[in-house]
Amino acid sequence: MKFIVAIIQPFKLDAVREGLSELGIEGLTASEVRGFGRQKGHREVYRGSEYTINYVPKVKIEIAVGDDISERVIESVQNIAQTGKIGDGKIFVFELSEAIRVRTGETGEEAL
Amino acid sequence: MDGANTAWILTSTALVLFMTLPGLALFYGGLVRSSNVLSVLMHCFSIACLASIVWLAVGYSIAFADGTPWVGGLQKAFLMGVGRESVRDGLPETVFFMFQMTFAIITPALIVGAYPERIKFGAVLLFSGLWIIVVYAPVTHWIWGGGWLGEMGVLDFAGGLVVHLTAGVSALVLALVLGGRRGFPKELRPPHNPGMTMIGASMLWVGWFGFNAGSALAANGDAGMAMTVTHLSAAMGSLVWLTIEWVKFGKPSLVGIVTGMVAGLATITPASGFVGPIGALIIGLVGGIVCYYMVGLIKHRLKIDDSLDVFAVHGVGGVLGTLMVAVLVDKSFGGVGLAEGMTIASQFGVQLTGFAAVLVWSVFATYILVKIVQATVGLRVSDDEELEGLDVTSHGETGYNL
Numbered sequence: 183m184k185f186i187v188a189i190i191q192p193f194k195l196d197a198v199r200e201g202l203s204e205l206g207i208e209g210l211t212a213s214e215v216r217g218f219g220r221q222k223g224h225r226e227v228y229r230g231s232e233y234t235i236n237y238v239p240k241v242k243i244e245i246a247v248g249d250d251i252s253e254r255v256i257e258s259v260q261n262i263a264q265t266g267k268i269g270d271g272k273i274f275v276f277e278l279s280e281a282i283r284v285r286t287g288e289t290g291e292e293a294l
Numbered sequence: 295m296d297g298a299n300t301a302w303i304l305t306s307t308a309l310v311l312f313m314t315l316p317g318l319a320l321f322y323g324g325l326v327r328s329s330n331v332l333s334v335l336m337h338c339f340s341i342a343c344l345a346s347i348v349w350l351a352v353g354y355s356i357a358f359a360d361g362t363p364w365v366g367g368l369q370k371a372f373l374m375g376v377g378r379e380s381v382r383d384g385l386p387e388t389v390f391f392m393f394q395m396t397f398a399i400i401t402p403a404l405i406v407g408a409y410p411e412r413i414k415f416g417a418v419l420l421f422s423g424l425w426i427i428v429v430y431a432p433v434t435h436w437i438w439g440g441g442w443l444g445e446m447g448v449l450d451f452a453g454g455l456v457v458h459l460t461a462g463v464s465a466l467v468l469a470l471v472l473g474g475r476r477g478f479p480k481e482l483r484p485p486h487n488p489g490m491t492m493i494g495a496s497m498l499w500v501g502w503f504g505f506n507a508g509s510a511l512a513a514n515g516d517a518g519m520a521m522t523v524t525h526l527s528a529a530m531g532s533l534v535w536l537t538i539e540w541v542k543f544g545k546p547s548l549v550g551i552v553t554g555m556v557a558g559l560a561t562i563t564p565a566s567g568f569v570g571p572i573g574a575l576i577i578g579l580v581g582g583i584v585c586y587y588m589v590g591l592i593k594h595r596l597k598i599d600d601s602l603d604v605f606a607v608h609g610v611g612g613v614l615g616t617l618m619v620a621v622l623v624d625k626s627f628g629g630v631g632l633a634e635g636m637t638i639a640s641q642f643g644v645q646l647t648g649f650a651a652v653l654v655w656s657v658f659a660t661y662i663l664v665k666i667v668q669a670t671v672g673l674r675v676s677d678d679e680e681l682e683g684l685d686v687t688s689h690g691e692t693g694y695n696l
Contacts (some may be wrong), residue, residue, distance in 0.1 A: 226484050227539070228325075228549045229603060230590050233484040 183278035183291060184252040185244070189217065189271040190263040192241045201262045202245065205254055208294070211244040221269035240271060246281055248291045295381055302513035303389050309504025310396035314342050314403045317501055320494030321556075322407055325549070325602050328486040329683025330411045331693040337406045337415075341422045345399040348426045353398055354391055356431035358382075363442035366435045383511050393508060394434075401430050401457045407602030408465035411475050412680050415688045416671040421663060425464065428659045433460055433652055447633055448648040449619050449641070451520065452509035454564025454612040455652045462609015463653055464660040466592070466600050471664045472673050474599030476680055488549045495552035499528055502559050506566035520566040523574035524559065530578025531558020531585075538586050553607060557585035560611030565619035570628025577618055581611050613649055620645045 190198060195212060202210065216237035223236040247255050256273055264270055283293040319338035323331045345353075355370035370376060373391065380387035402422040409418070436443040437450050450456060475482060485491060506524040510517035535554025540546040561581030562574060569577065588606035592598050600606065620642035623629040632641055667673060674680075679687035686692060 227543050227545070227547065228485055228488075229553055229593075230539075230586070231479070231482070231593060233482065235484070 306508025
């Protein structure tokens with residue numbers, strides 16, 4: 183199993199979710215996060231004072247998938263989340279040692 | 295006594311209280327960090343409560359009871375001798391008392407903008423209570439309570455000097471003694487909720503109808519024209535601020551347009567009973583431009599952290615309106631005309647005298663009061679408390695819980 187963490191542009195979340203649903207992915211976790219990479223921050227002006235916003239809003243999605251489908255999931259996220267501009271985000275992939283469905287106690291890929 | 299007049303001033307009283315609670319509180323609350331939003335709401339709310347009691351105890355009497363040209367007597371302390379049958383300016387005196395109380399509430403609450411994110415809560419209360427007695431009530435007596443500036447013929451319809459200059463100047467003095475927020479001016483957090491600021495500003499705009507049109511103390515043509523010019527100046531000030539930002543930064547901002555609105559409103563306040571619609575447009579235009587550049591001057595050049603620009607917007611606006619009214623009151627500008635025996639020049643001299651007197655007293659008395667507060671309860675929270683935010687450290691609450 184693989185655990186995939188993707189940091190993406192917030193406005194790409196719905197499209198990514200749709201793409202993953204087409205692959206048969208049945209769940210993911212999304213959170214609003216802030217961070218910086220090469221995009222750096224931006225400036226905002228209030229009453230003539232400039233403020234540097236160092237942390238840019240992003241969405242983090244977390245998906246646990248079986249090994250057979252993980253390549254296609256990664257490819258799908260990358261294709262859909264891409265705009266080609268700086269700030270599109272990153273995808274991190276981890277080996278996942280165990281997954282447990284809380285309701286039934288099922289383990290492994292059965293639990294995904 | 296006239297029922298219609300009484301009804302309008304009862305309504306105006308509610309409108310002006312609504313300016314502070316929740317208008318001004320939300321306007322200011324949106325401009326601070328999220329970890330200080332409750333403290334600012336708390337400052338405005340508690341000042342409203344405290345000012346009410348102080349106004350009943352001595353404030354009203356100092357401002358409006360007969361006395362010397364400098365200060366009223368204490369014969370009306372706790373409204374002694376004032377009952378249901380008492381009349382003042384053609385209104386039940388209780389109504390006049392309540393209407394004026396809402397002004398005594400919002401004026402110290404305006405000063406909240408000078409000291410958010412770093413002041414001790416005890417200092418807010420002690421300073422505000424003393425300030426109403428020592429600065430607000432006497433100045434009100436000078437101009438509206440039968441005192442020397444009123445006798446001289448100073449034109450201040452709804453409080454350019456009484457409200458906006460006293461609050462603005464005192465805010466500047468307090469900010470100077472208190473010192474800036476940590477990280478000022480380079481490393482500050484931006485306003486945490488401009489939407490909240492817009493909602494509060496909109497309530498201020500509506501409430502200002504009671505403030506200015508209510509100051510006619512009657513339901514008549516003066517009130518109608520005061521409402522008209524108030525509204526027009528607010529709209530003009532907003533558009534002016536928006537235009538400056540659009541040209542200068544490429545983007546017109548929400549915080550900018552509502553700040554322009556307040557500038558337009560503060561500037562028209564002293565003139566609102568005396569000028570016509572064309573005068574209102576001129577006042578909104580000048581108020582918007584001058585207040586915009588004063589914000590930059592105070593914050594960036596002089597590096598004084600009057601955090602929410604009380605002086606640059608209210609103080610400066612109040613003075614501008616007070617001086618411009620000497621010209622715009624003239625019939626040739628659509629105003630009501632100068633008082634008999636007055637010329638534009640002599641009226642301007644009177645306005646300048648009023649400005650200078652209120653300025654000097656506000657600076658002097660506020661400085662003494664701030665020093666008293668500093669020596670007793672202290673002014674500033676510790677660095678750690680400031681970093682964590684006043685919501686948790688002063689009030690034990692959090693603005694935004696998940």
